[in-house]
Amino acid sequence: MTKTSPIHGATKATVHVPLDSRAYDVRIGTGLIASAGAQILPLLRRPKVAVVTDENVASLHLDALRAGLAADSVEMTSLELPAGESTKSWPHLSKTVEWLLDQKVERGDVVVAFGGGVIGDLVGFAAAILRRGVRFVQIPTSLLAQVDSSVGGKTGINAPHGKNLIGAFHQPSLVLADVGVLGTLQSRDFLAGYGEVVKYGLLGSAAFFEWLEENAPAMAAGDVDLRIEAVRRSVQMKADIVVRDETEQGDRALLNLGHTFCHALETATDYASDRLLHGEGVAIGCALAFEASMRLGLCAQEAPSRVRAHLRAMGMKVDLRDIDGELPSTDALIDLMSQDKKVIDGQLRFIMARGIGEAFVTTDVPVDVVRSVLEDAR
Incomplete structure (x- = not known):
């Protein structure tokens, strides 16, 4: 089901993905990063999230996400990984999982994938295997991630043998597709x-x-x-x-x-x-x-x-x-x-x-x- 309503002079839309107990919304519009705290807070058992992003996205948008979460008193810690497809690899997966464990992420917590398709795939896979599965939220910052990789639950990394050969199906709990960030793309x-x-x-x-x-x-x-x-x-x-x-x-x-x-x-x-x-x-x-x-x-x-x-x-x-x-x-x-x-x-x-x-x-x-x-x- 798709709903539309006005927001900031444009429109917003919600596409619901009805997968029984794994159902979630994909919210599309402007200003979604600024209101991230209000959007994510209903999912949280405690007001804290672990955010994984890449260096390019961090330099452009991480402060905005931190402010959007803080507006509803949600604390965040963050890990910045190198940008690029080569990040979808065992070493960066291992680094991400170990960092999440260092942050004492519990099964009831939420991990946030903040970036393009590489970050979404990698972080989704990390969430799938951490403690045998923790919830995660996708905040895709590229057009490709907003229309494709952030939706549907495919997560994974690449192997020398080929692309996306290692991974799992793990649906997000929410997707926030803020089209406002697309203006910063090359x-x-x-x-x-x-x-x-x-x-x-x-x-x-x-x-x-x-x-x-x-x-x-x-x-x-x-x-x-x-x-x-x-x-x-x-x-x-x-x-x-x-x-x-x-x-x-x-x-x-x-x-x-x-x-x-x-x-x-x-x-x-x-x-x-x-x-x-x-x-x-x-x-x-x-x-x-x-x-x-x-x-x-x-x-x-x-x-x-x-x-x-x-x-x-x-x-x-x-x-x-x-x-x-x-x-x-x-x-x-x-x-x-x-x-x-x-x-x-x-x-x-x-x-x-x-x-x-x-x-x-x-x-x-x-x-x-x-x-x-x-x-x-x-």
Whole structure:
């Protein structure tokens, strides 16, 4: 269920994720960090939280969060980790868990993940394994985290073998998506997050994709109302899928549109953000998935052209040649795909499309087609 009401001249929205005893709200709007104390206090047994963030977010927003919590007499301690995908690793997970234990975080306490997708995934996993599970709140500060990684309970870290291969399902108790902080993102980071936004239209809603074709340029330029609506629609689509398939036994795999290509590319670039951000990899992966779908005769030739045209118009990467530096051979990339956690009984699942808004899961994708799509994208 989605509710809207006015706030500070814009709108706010709440998307409820009804997972029985694990149900929670995703609140979207402006001023949510300033009111964090009032938002989180009902969850607390004692007025204290442990906040984990990264150095970039801390320098921009940690004082605001501290003030927002203090306004309702909620005390906070904080740990700052390095920014970047490489933080999703065993050493930083260990550091986070041990710090939380040093803070004497109890089972009845709340841990706060304050940052982008890397922090959300890492801290969520730490909360899942600390004392066999403590509650946590997501306060996502990037567009990518607000529309995707903060919702749905997937937590984890990366391995040398591939992305997100170590983790757990652990739902947050609350998500506060303050779109006001998006104004501090660099253009590249915002557009990387947009890769996940456009994914939702491509996988399940032609109407949303059309809305994005019309409104995404103004949204990227800073229109707050459009940002709230884009986040709301993305979160609602994800929530609906998560409720149907919380642990990815079926429909939830659709959310991985573009990710089989993306994760291989991220592994191939050593998770180096200067070469490839996650959302950039998703955008490339979506373009490649639609190209493969067209070559298999699943969708019209116009579909991948339209996808590429929109991504290009937004200033995004769409091909392997858009990634700086050398990449492994095509066969090496295909081998990296075989490490993907979507492999079942040795068969790699792809999310293909019959058209914009009509994605489906299949294992029936000949490797020669994948090879030709990758080769032509170089």
